[in-house]
Amino acid sequence: MPVDAGLVARVAEAMEPVGAVTSRAMMGGATLYCDGVVFAIVADDALWFKADRASDAAWDAAGCERFSYGRDGEVRTMNYRRVPDEAYDDADALREWARLALEAGLRAPKRKK
DSSP states (O other): OOOOHHHHHHHHHHTTTTOOEEEEEETTEEEEEETTEEEEEEETTEEEEEOOTTTHHHHHHTTOOEEEEEETTEEEEEEEEEOOGGGGGOHHHHHHHHHHHHHHHHHSOOOOO
């Protein structure tokens, strides 16, 4: 299934005051970067923002589910949370959630090349 290019464009537009958003295809979805920092994925026609222990309480309070997928008969999760529905149509709200995700991305351990 192709990635929703309109959704990626909305995120990029909302994030313009923060930084430049780029995307890279990944397993039927896309990974989003802000100034080179991973902060989101687009999968299953939804936007998922990066989370971590420092931000989990905010995501839990908003009722945002964790990203999960099936592999080898098991359900696994990743440190991404589904963006609240109301943020899709509100650039300011989307940007605030994205800033939380960007902060989690900045705290994440750096991968060795």
